[in-house]
Amino acid sequence: MRVSWLALAVPFLAGAATSEMPARQPADDIDARCEALIGMEITPGTTIVAASHVPPSEGGSAPQAGAPPLPPLPGHCLAEGMIDPHQGADGTQYGIGFALALPDDWNGRFLLQGGGGMNGVVQPPIGPVAAGSNPALARGFAVLSHDSGHKGAVFDASFTRNQRAALDFAERAVRKAAERGKPITAHYYGREINHSYMTGCSTGGREGMLAMQRYPELFDGIVIGAPAMRPGFSNFGVEWAAVQFNQAAPRDADGLPIVSQIFSAADRETILKGMLDQCDALDGRADGMIMNVAQCNFQPARLQCTASKTDSCLSSPQVQALERAFAGAKDAAGYPAYTQIPYDTGIVNTDGPIPGYLPNGAPGVFGPASRALSVDVDARLQQLRADGNARLTDTHVWTNLSTFLGRQGKVMFFHGVSDPWFSAFDTWNYWQRAAEANGDAFTEASRFYMVPGMMHCAGGNAFDNFDLLAPLVDWVEKGVAPASIDAGREDSPARRPMCPHPAYAHFEGGDPDSAESYSCRQPAEINTPAPS
Structure with missing residues (x-):
């Protein structure tokens, strides 16, 4: 078991012991x-x-x-x-x-x-x-x-x-x-x-x-x-990503995104396989892990369907949502609001109190999944920069x-x-x-x-x-x-x-x-x- 006392903030990282001379x-x-x-x-x-x-x-x-x-x-x-x-x-x-x-x-x-x-x-x-x-x-x-x-x-x-x-x-x-x-x-x-x-x-x-x-x-x-x-900014990165993914979601009778249906289980498998096909063997061995992080240049567009949507490819809205979400938001002047997000195997995870980056519709530790379809980047950045507590903890x-x-x-x-x-x-x-x-x-x-x-x-x-x-x-x-x-x-x-x-x-x-x-x-x- 690897669950921490601090909501996964303080884990055990089991490894080799050291020798001490007390x-x-x-x-x-x-x-x-x-x-x-x-x-x-x-x-x-x-x-x-x-x-x-x-x-x-x-x-x-x-x-x-x-x-x-x-x-x-x-x-x-x-x-x-x-x-x-x-x-x-x-x-x-x-x-x-x-x-x-x-x-x-x-x-x-x-x-x-x-x-x-x-x-x-x-x-x-x-x-x-x-x-x-x-x-x-x-x-x-x-x-x-x-x-x-x-x-x-x-x-x-x-x-x-x-x-x-x-x-x-x-x-x-x-x-x-x-x-x-x-x-x-x-x-x-x-x-x-x-x-x-x-x-x-x-x-x-x-x-x-x-x-x-x-x-x-x-x-x-x-x-x-x-x-x-700077958790305010990283939380905004998650907020931005949620909006991009929601734009690719099917809508309910009220026109709101059905978050649980943005990516099916088959879609997640397609994304995982695509990342591994493009980046896994860069470390000399295809083993289901992306060890050569710096050289990985995953391109979601290569997974886009050329005809109708099937389980083995992604729709154009899904591809665009991935690209926008992982690139991160930019303000009106073109400066990043938060750093890019790495493409890695864990982004498709659905288990645990902190699932991967792709939404699954389940509530998180901060409440229900977002169903927002838009966000004012500059207004949110202004709020973050005016937060006194955030400036002290930065x-x-x-x-x-x-x-x-x-x-x-x-x-x-x-x-x-x-x-x-x-x-x-x-x-x-x-x-x-x-x-x-x-x-x-x-x-x-x-x-x-x-x-x-x-x-x-x-x-x-x-x-x-x-x-x-x-x-x-x-x-x-x-x-x-x-x-x-x-x-x-x-x-x-x-x-x-x-x-x-x-x-x-x-x-x-x-x-x-x-x-x-x-x-x-x-x-x-x-x-x-x-x-x-």
Whole structure:
């Protein structure tokens, strides 16, 4: 199972474990030492309200209904507390709630765990993102998670009516959680932290970008997955696409589009087969996956029926809808409103709470499927640009990373090519602009990994089981820069190298299930969008 605690925003990415050399705590009464934290205000404005020792577990149980089972975890002190509590004008209580896991065998490292959605919940502090089947806590990291300053459902934004809560979510909570959690960690162990890290996907990815951009002294290394850099714009990209698809739909008696009938099951198979026919073998092997992302130049027009519509071809309205939807909207001056969307195998998916990019008529996490037939692009862009909360949370624009890079900070990005919420090209666009702004200092201190077939943070027909935390630690602490990353998939022995984009895993011959049968190659041509 690969369902996250944060509406798929914080997945497990199972992969190889890393070897650590933890420093065992002194053999005293760990229970008493842990409980002694209760009531402490180690830093002003931060109070620990609960603390108890958690014995080692073998895993298998879920922390809450609908969540995946926890992996095996070591014994640790679990401290829970509140940072800067305050009361809103309506009487609602706010403050940055947090949980800090302090392992019995600490390796000297601290990790801040990113959130998901609109946060609002303190998730189990284990550090699962891009850490394989061996999360950060199991490796000996002290791990802190937080709710970003409010309580509520994952996609409930009502807290933003409170100024302080909105500011905490937008940026302050990341800094405060790290700055307050580190002294607690050092106090508990009686020694300073050696290195600090952060990992997150979706909102957690945005929080990682926020830390890198605005608080460059906080962390030595950061893993950023599918970042929600500018969700208002990505949501508008989805809105635009829905309108284009609806224009190709049959209409009901009221003239409204019947969304469930835009693409039949046969149409989806035709689209999938067409993408694979045009792009699959570009990686040296036809295996049902598009590994050479940069060179894929899928042309829907080649699937258009030459006569009457059949199950093996697409109608002209369907082809035009695909072309417009994936190209993205442009404003009156011709500038992109949002980045292009990649053509990838997951766009035809119909299963799960977050299906692929093609509409199926089913309600999504934000409500019923859109039946709109038009949208005013410039008016919507004006609304987005005037949204104060969106401007505060935006991490798409800022590229001056001189302080982070000057401190020898390292960052690793990953993004599923089939992500139906945030375009992988948008994150790649940021990476390219950051490279332009910072030159070799950035390209030598960062890596970007496209994950073909992967949906939002995990899932899909993908090699989505990988570990970025171990190579990040080696990079920060040993100077060993990562290249390809060994990746696997659920319920399969097959392995494949994950290459820094735009390189891809090219089949060289031999056992197709062995990572050794592939090499990282540069594409013959690049069709991914240039930075804008």
